[in-house]
Amino acid sequence: MACRSRHHQEEPVSYPQPLSPEEKLAEAKKLLSLPRIVVICGSTRFMAEMAEADLRETRAGRIVVKPGFDMKSPHELWSDPAGAEALKARLDDLHRAKIRLADEVLVVGDYIGDSTRAEIAYARSLGKPVRFTHPEVDIPSK
Template identity: 85%
Template sequence: MSYTQLLTPEEKLAEAKRLLSLPHIVVICGSTRFLAEMNEADLRETKAGKIVVKPGIDMKSPRGLRSDPVDAEALKGRLDDLHRAKIRLADEVLVVGDYIGDSTRAEIVYARSLGKPVRFAHPEADPDA
């Protein structure tokens, strides 16, 4: 009797990406104060043939997203969850900016806990270097 080996969700995702012939996926992490650098990194990575995902909302921008503190905190929680999902989807993490705050540090720790390679646009910013 043969037994089929059950795949982990991560293995299923990797196999699906392979079957779909998806290019390498990189997620950009960093403080939203570095949005211009994120956009430049997006350009370089896309030009290199990679799929790029990055933060979609800057909570520091004056769009009224922070006008209600309760709503803003709830939105930040949802955005954090969404960004962790982007990290799970990605093949690699690219950290931009020369400053690593608490949120970015938590994303780095999370990515590394999943075995994702983490690359730094500013290698001197690597908290584990």
């Protein structure tokens, strides 16, 4: 008895792609039933306005993260110029991490400087929605 081998084309098996870190974070937020997280951005000259925005966003049921302090105000922690420069770099990295953590960005104030402009561009590059307390200062996406 002759054995015939049949060649048939098998369907390729598709495997699910592993989740990106961003997708894992979004899934974890859902599983934890976390409220929407808003990061406040803007010039530190608007610290009082940021505090007011924090109050309003918190009252609306959102988790708020924002700059912790204003390095333009004198303080012993950044009185040394070399130390202040290193601290500024660490704070910039920390704020970018806050943007990655957040679900959306709220830009506070009627002025956008270079740092805030870079934060907006970074947030938009990540697909984060950006709101403005003063929509007239919005900068177009590139």
